[in-house]
Amino acid sequence: MTHTARKRFGQNFLRDHSIIDAIIRAINPQPDDIVVEIGPGLGALTQPLSGCLKHLSVIEIDRDIIEYLKNQPFADKLTIYSGDVLNFDFAQIGGIKKVVGNLPYNISTPLLFHLTKYANEISEMHFMLQKEVVERMCAAPNNKHYGRLSVALQYFFAMEEIIAVPSAAFDPAPKVDSAVVRMVSQVGRIGVASNFEHFSHLLTASFAMRRKTIHNNLKGLADDDDLLSVAINPTWRAENITPEQFVALSNYLVAKN
Numbered sequence: 297m298t299h300t301a302r303k304r305f306g307q308n309f310l311r312d313h314s315i316i317d318a319i320i321r322a323i324n325p326q327p328d329d330i331v332v333e334i335g336p337g338l339g340a341l342t343q344p345l346s347g348c349l350k351h352l353s354v355i356e357i358d359r360d361i362i363e364y365l366k367n368q369p370f371a372d373k374l375t376i377y378s379g380d381v382l383n384f385d386f387a388q389i390g391g392i393k394k395v396v397g398n399l400p401y402n403i404s405t406p407l408l409f410h411l412t413k414y415a416n417e418i419s420e421m422h423f424m425l426q427k428e429v430v431e432r433m434c435a436a437p438n439n440k441h442y443g444r445l446s447v448a449l450q451y452f453f454a455m456e457e458i459i460a461v462p463s464a465a466f467d468p469a470p471k472v473d474s475a476v477v478r479m480v481s482q483v484g485r486i487g488v489a490s491n492f493e494h495f496s497h498l499l500t501a502s503f504a505m506r507r508k509t510i511h512n513n514l515k516g517l518a519d520d521d522d523l524l525s526v527a528i529n530p531t532w533r534a535e536n537i538t539p540e541q542f543v544a545l546s547n548y549l550v551a552k553n
């Protein structure tokens with residue numbers, strides 16, 4: 297089949313076999329692993345993965361691609377879920393899962409947030425993403441890439457960039473550089489928020505205006521005494537505050553109110 301890549305589905309197909317091999321080695325699939333691939337496309341990762349696994353679940357939105365996959369020799373290993381991964385209930389696949397994929401970049405941030413809901417039933421994830429997004433995910437405090445995405449994901453996962461991928465590795469080539477990130481689920485690694493909604497809201501408010509001090513961004517939510525009680529200097533910006541301190545501040549405010 298000749299498939300014309302669809303921009304609206306973020307279709308950039310991997311064609312560099314050394315990169316594909318490196319990703320498969322990083323995933324290190326074992327026959328009995330419960331693996332879910334997001335966006336299998338024309339099977340660049342699906343084929344080698346299915347060679348290592350007894351079974352593989354894939355989620356794909358493009359119906360033409362689904363028809364193509366059904367006709368591949370490895371199709372008997374697959375359960376194909378047709379639809380938008382942003383609405384996909386990962387809990388319907390039982391057991392502790394490994395999630396992988398060369399993701400559609402246009403939905404990467406909402407997709408990462410969607411996956412946090414299932415962090416307790418995911419052991420690890422390997423994703424190809426825009427390099428700039430991977431830098432934001434993995435950033436530490438006092439780094440210009442550090443922001444709400446970093447803290448919100450680091451709450452659930454230990455993360456590292458493991459493979460840098462040039463755009464020439466894809467067909468068609470995206471306009472941006474890419475990278476593969478490993479995300480290992482470690483809920484509780486930076487503490488446990490007693491009220492997760494409050495914690496999320498606090499992060500959004502703290503990073504709302506990056507140039508403003510935390511004192512200004514949190515007006516009405518926390519006063520200077522609250523900040524000082526968890527060792528946050530009110531003159532700092534959100535980028536100077538560690539993930540652990542955000543959890544501690546949220547828990548302090550929840551307990552106080």
Ligand code: SAM
Pocket residue numbers: 305306307308309310311334335336337338339340341355356357358361379380381382397398399400401403
């Ligand atoms: N895995 C293939 C590869 O590496 O060559 C394809 C990767 S391509 C970047 C992204 C894939 O995700 C495409 O197959 C696309 O159709 C699919 N996709 C895009 N948006 C999706 C969505 N909302 N839900 C599920 N799949 C989606």
